[in-house]
Amino acid sequence: MANTQENVRINFVTAYDGKGLNNAKAQLSGFDKLAAKAGKALVGLFAVQKVEQFAKASLKAFTDDQASVLALTKTLTNLGLGFESTRVADFIQKLEKTTGVLDEQLRPAFANIVRATGDVAKSQELLNLALDISAGTGRDLSSVSLALSKGYLGQTTALGRLGTGLSKAELASGNFATIQAKLTKLFAGQAATAADSYKGKIAKLNVAFDNMKETVGKGMIDALTTLSNTGGSLDLATTGMKNFGDEIAYVLTELSKLIVKIEKLPGVGQTLKDFLSKPITLIPILGDYIQLGLENKQRKDAAAAADNQREITKFIKLNQPMIDKQRAAAAAKAKADAAALLKAEKDKLALEKASAALKLAGKVTAMDQIQLYAAIAQAQGQDLDRLRLQQALLDGNAAAATALADKVLKANGLVMDLQGHITADPFGAWTTSLDNMLDAAIKAAAELAKIQSAIKGTMLDTSAGGSAASMPAFTPLSQQTINSIAAGGDVGFALAAANFQNQTQEIKVTVDPSAMAYGISLANQNQSSNGTQTTLNRNNPGYFIPQS
Amino acid sequence: MPATEVGDIAELRQALARFEPTLYKAMNKEIRVALRVVQKSARALVPAELGSGLVKFQGDDSKTKSRTTRTRAFPKYDAEKAKKGIVVSIGKSKRNNNGFVSYYSIINRSAAGQIIETAGRKNPSGSSESQSNNPNAGNHFINVLNHNVGSLGKYGKGRKNSGRIIYRAAEEDQGKTRDAIMRILAKAREELVLGH
Numbered sequence: 001m002a003n004t005q006e007n008v009r010i011n012f013v014t015a016y017d018g019k020g021l022n023n024a025k026a027q028l029s030g031f032d033k034l035a036a037k038a039g040k041a042l043v044g045l046f047a048v049q050k051v052e053q054f055a056k057a058s059l060k061a062f063t064d065d066q067a068s069v070l071a072l073t074k075t076l077t078n079l080g081l082g083f084e085s086t087r088v089a090d091f092i093q094k095l096e097k098t099t100g101v102l103d104e105q106l107r108p109a110f111a112n113i114v115r116a117t118g119d120v121a122k123s124q125e126l127l128n129l130a131l132d133i134s135a136g137t138g139r140d141l142s143s144v145s146l147a148l149s150k151g152y153l154g155q156t157t158a159l160g161r162l163g164t165g166l167s168k169a170e171l172a173s174g175n176f177a178t179i180q181a182k183l184t185k186l187f188a189g190q191a192a193t194a195a196d197s198y199k200g201k202i203a204k205l206n207v208a209f210d211n212m213k214e215t216v217g218k219g220m221i222d223a224l225t226t227l228s229n230t231g232g233s234l235d236l237a238t239t240g241m242k243n244f245g246d247e248i249a250y251v252l253t254e255l256s257k258l259i260v261k262i263e264k265l266p267g268v269g270q271t272l273k274d275f276l277s278k279p280i281t282l283i284p285i286l287g288d289y290i291q292l293g294l295e296n297k298q299r300k301d302a303a304a305a306a307d308n309q310r311e312i313t314k315f316i317k318l319n320q321p322m323i324d325k326q327r328a329a330a331a332a333k334a335k336a337d338a339a340a341l342l343k344a345e346k347d348k349l350a351l352e353k354a355s356a357a358l359k360l361a362g363k364v365t366a367m368d369q370i371q372l373y374a375a376i377a378q379a380q381g382q383d384l385d386r387l388r389l390q391q392a393l394l395d396g397n398a399a400a401a402t403a404l405a406d407k408v409l410k411a412n413g414l415v416m417d418l419q420g421h422i423t424a425d426p427f428g429a430w431t432t433s434l435d436n437m438l439d440a441a442i443k444a445a446a447e448l449a450k451i452q453s454a455i456k457g458t459m460l461d462t463s464a465g466g467s468a469a470s471m472p473a474f475t476p477l478s479q480q481t482i483n484s485i486a487a488g489g490d491v492g493f494a495l496a497a498a499n500f501q502n503q504t505q506e507i508k509v510t511v512d513p514s515a516m517a518y519g520i521s522l523a524n525q526n527q528s529s530n531g532t533q534t535t536l537n538r539n540n541p542g543y544f545i546p547q548s
Numbered sequence: 549m550p551a552t553e554v555g556d557i558a559e560l561r562q563a564l565a566r567f568e569p570t571l572y573k574a575m576n577k578e579i580r581v582a583l584r585v586v587q588k589s590a591r592a593l594v595p596a597e598l599g600s601g602l603v604k605f606q607g608d609d610s611k612t613k614s615r616t617t618r619t620r621a622f623p624k625y626d627a628e629k630a631k632k633g634i635v636v637s638i639g640k641s642k643r644n645n646n647g648f649v650s651y652y653s654i655i656n657r658s659a660a661g662q663i664i665e666t667a668g669r670k671n672p673s674g675s676s677e678s679q680s681n682n683p684n685a686g687n688h689f690i691n692v693l694n695h696n697v698g699s700l701g702k703y704g705k706g707r708k709n710s711g712r713i714i715y716r717a718a719e720e721d722q723g724k725t726r727d728a729i730m731r732i733l734a735k736a737r738e739e740l741v742l743g744h
Contacts, residue, residue, distance in 0.1 A: 008655065008657075008661075008662045008666060008711065008714070009637075009641075009653050009654070009655045010586075010653055010654045010655075010703055010714050010715060010718050011641070011650030011651075011653045012583070012650075012651075012652045012653060012654075012718075012725060012726045012729055013557060013650065013651045013652045013726070013729055013730070013733075014648050014649065014650045014651070015556070015557045015558060015648065015649060016647055016648055016649075017558065017643050017647055017648065017649040018647070349566075349567065352566075352567070353566075353567035353568075353740075356559070356566075356567065356740075357740055357742075357743075358741075359559065360556065360559060360560055360563065360737055360740065360741055361741045
C-alpha cells in the first residue's frame with residue numbers, strides 16, 4: 001500500500017546527485033580532522049594529567065622517603081646508634097642499587113632487624129640474608145626481616161612459617177647462629193641472582209625512577225619553600241598563605257558592610273560620595289587649591305574647545321563654495337566608484353556565466369566524445385576518417401586533425417588552398433576542357449569535309465566541264481516541303497528548290513563567307529593540332545591545300 | 549539525443565537561475581505547460597464516482613474517526629480532492645537511496661487518490677494474508693477500481709512504477725512530455741551557452 005508520496009510520483013527527468021556523496025566525504029574528512037584535533041587535545045590533556053600525576057607521585061615519593069628516613073634515623077637514635085645513621089643510609093642506598101629493592105622497603109626491614117640486634121653490622125648481615133630469603137621464597141622483605149628479628153630473639157615460629165626448609169629440631173633448638181648458617185647456606189646468592197634477572201633489572205629501573213621522583217618531589221618542596229620567602233620553612237609559608245587569604249576575605253567583607261552603613265547615615269552618604277568623586281579634596285589645605293586649579297583648567301579647556309568650534313564654523317562659512325565643490329566632487333567620485341564597482345560586479349558575473357556556459361558546453365563535448373567512440377567502433381573507410389577527424393578536433397589534436405582533414409578532402413576531390421579555403425581541384429577541369437576541345441575540333445573537321453566535297457562538286461560542274469551525270473542523284477522535294485521552306489522566309493532558296501525539282505542540270509550553292517572562314521579556321525586549327533602544316537591561298541580563299 | 553544537449557541539469561538550473569533568471573522563469577513556465585498536459589489527462593482519468601460497490605469508501609472524511617490504533621482515519625474518496633491532489637512539481641526532490649533526484653514530476657498527493665492509484669500493485673487479487681472478517685474485500689475493492697478507474701498503467705520498470713491515474717496518463721503520453729521537457733532544457737542551455 002502506498003502511504004508515502006514517493007511511491008506515487010512520476011519523475012520525468014532524473015539525475016544522479018553526487019552532492020550527498022561529496023558532503024559525506026567532506027563530513028568524513030571533517031570528522032577526521034576533528035578526530036585528529038581531539039586526539040591532539042586528548043594527548044595534551046593526557047600529558048597535562050600525566051604531569052600532574054607525576055608531580056603528585058613525586059611529592060608522595062619524596063614525603064614517603066623522607067618519612068622512612070626519619071623513622072630509621074629515630075630508631076637508630078633511640079638505640080643509641082644515631083652516629084651510624086650516615087653509614088646506614090649509605091648501606092641502604094647501595095643495597096637498593098644492587099638488589100633493585102626500594103629503600104622504602106629496606107629501611108623498615110633494617111629497622112625491624114636493628115631493633116632486635118641492636119647492632120648495625122649484624123643488622124646489615126641479617127638484612128642481606130633477609131633479601132636472599134625473600135628472593136628465594138618470594139615472600140616480602142618486611143615479613144622475612146620480621147621473622148629473622150624474632151628468630152634472633154628466640155622466637156622461631158615465624159621463621160618456620162616462611163617455609164625456608166628448616167627442620168623442627170633446628171627451629172626448636174633456638175640457636176640462631178645455626179639457623180642463620182643453615183639459611184645462609186640455603187639462600188646464598190639468591191638476591192644477586194634475582195637482581196641479575198630481567199625482573200631484577202626492571203626493579204632496578206623502577207628504583208631509579210623512584211629516586212628520580214623523590215628528587216623531583218624534593219625540588220618541588222624546595223621551590224615552594226623558596227617562593228614562600230620565609231626562611232626555608234614550609235610551615236610558615238602555608239600559614240602565611242592561609243592568613244593572607246583570611247585577612248583579604250575579612251577586609252573585603254567588613255569594608256562592604258562599612259560602606260553600606262555609611263551610605264545609610266543622613267548627610268554622610270553624600271559626603272562620602274563627594275569624597276570619592278573628589279579625592280584630592282581629602283588632602284588638607286592644598287587639596288582645595290588643587291581641586292580649584294583642576295576645575296579652572298577644565299573650564300579653560302571647554303572654552304578653548306568652544307573657540308575651536310566657532311573657528312571651524314567660521315571657516316566653513318567662508319569656504320562654503322569650495323566645500324560644496326569638494327563635496328560634489330566627492331559625491332561624483334563616490335558615484336563613479338559605485339558605477340565602477342557595479343561594472344566590476346557585472347563583469348565578474350559575466351565571467352562566471354561564461355565559465356558556467358563553458359562547463360556546460362564541455363559536458364556536452366564529453367557526451368559527444370562518447371558517441372564518437374561508439375561510432376568509431378563501428379565505422380569503416382571514409383566514415384572512419386571523418387569520425388577520427390571529429391575526434392581529433394574535439395581533442396584539440398591539431399596535427400592529427402590536419403592530416404585527417406587532407407585525407408578526407410582528397411577523398412572528396414577537394415583541396416585546401418593556402419588561405420585555408422576549401423575548393424575543387426584547380427587542375428581537375430583542364431583534362432575535361434582539353435577533351436571537349438578535341439571533340440569540337442573532330443566534329444568541325446567532319447563538317448568541313450562535307451563542305452569541301454560540296455564545293456568540289458560545284459567547281460567541277462562550272463570550270464572543269466563536268467557532266468550532270470557525274471552529279472549525285474537528288475530526291476525531288478515535295479510541294480509541302482517547298483511550301484514550308486517558303487513559309488520560313490527563305491524565298492530564294494524556295495524558288496531554287498522549285499527549279500531544282502524540274503531542272504537538275506545546274507546546281508549553285510551559295511555559302512556564307514563568314515561560315516566559310518570559320519570552317520577554314522577550324523580546319524586549320526585541326527590540322528595544326530594534328531601536326532599537319534596547311535597553306536592558304538589569299539587570292540583564292542575558297543581553296544586550300546593541306547600539306548601532307 | 550536530447551540528453552546529450554542538456555548536460556548536467558543541476559548545473560544548468562543553477563546557472564540559469566543565477567545568470568539568466570528571466571530565461572529560467574520562461575523555461576520553467578514552458579516545462580509547466582508541458583507537464584500540465586499529463587496532469588490534465590491524469591485528472592481526466594479520475595472518475596466522479598467509484599460506483600455502488602464501494603459506497604463506504606466514498607464521501608466526506610472530515611468527520612470520520614479512526615477505527616484502528618492509527619490517529620488518522622482511513623480516507624474516503626472524493627473526486628474533487630483526488631483531482632486537486634494531482635499536481636505538477638518542478639522542484640528538486642530529495643535524494644533517493646541510490647543517490648538520484650528528480651526535477652520535473654507529476655505527483656498524486658491525496659490519500660484517497662494514492663489508494664486508487666496503487667491498490668493492487670503488490671497483490672492484484674488482494675492480500676492472501678488478510679485478517680479481515682471479509683477476506684475477499686481486497687479483491688472486491690481492486691476489481692471495482694479496475695472496472696471504474698482502469699487497469700494499472702506502467703511508466704518505467706517494476707511494479708512501483710505502475711498506477712491507475714498518473715502512471716497511466718504518462719504511459720498514454722508515450723514520452724512526448726519527457727521529450728518536450730528535454731527540448732526545452734536543451735534550448736535553454738543553448739541560449740545560455742551561445743548567448744542567443
